[in-house]
Amino acid sequence: MMDDGVQAKALAYLASHHVMSLATTGREGVWAAAVFYVNDGFTLYFLSSSSTRHSQNGALQPEAAATIQEDYHAWQAIKGIQLEGRISLIEGPERAAAIVKYGMKFPLVGNLKQAPLAVVKAMSKVSWYKLVPSRLYMIDNSLGLGHRDEIVLPRQPEEDG
Secondary structure (H helix, E strand, C coil), X not given: CCCHHHHHHHHHHHHHCCEEEEEEEECCEEEXXXXXXXXXXXXXXXXXXXXXXXXXXXXXXXXXXXXXXXXXXXXXXXXXXXXXXXXXXXXXXXXXXXXXXXXXXXXXXXXXXXXXXXXXXXXXXXXXXXXEEEEEEEEEHHHCCCCEEEECCCCCCCCCC
């Protein structure tokens, strides 16, 4: 059984890291890509061009998996997040809120008036997505080899699509 301490530890871990390895599948098979993210609880928001393979895969097959971890040198130090969930394109107020939250974590995006022109141009072409986990684990090998705690998540209503 998972306690609130594990949930708080997982949320702190998500907030203190920046990159998730996103695994998707599509017509060309499986694919993994590293993307910057910001979390709101356990929901992860990220941006990407709609032409990328992982974005196209997510539109075709929204089920995905992701990991968040550092590049550890000793197995005893390994900590991280493993999750599976659904990717969806976000629009409207949810998109606006994600942009604000993302800009707080990544100030270059949050202050486009002072960003290099290449960044401004790139940001005008991105789409915004969320990955809502249906299953999530906190890995902590400092508690034993292969130690992981499942975070019990609220059930999400199925999205039409």
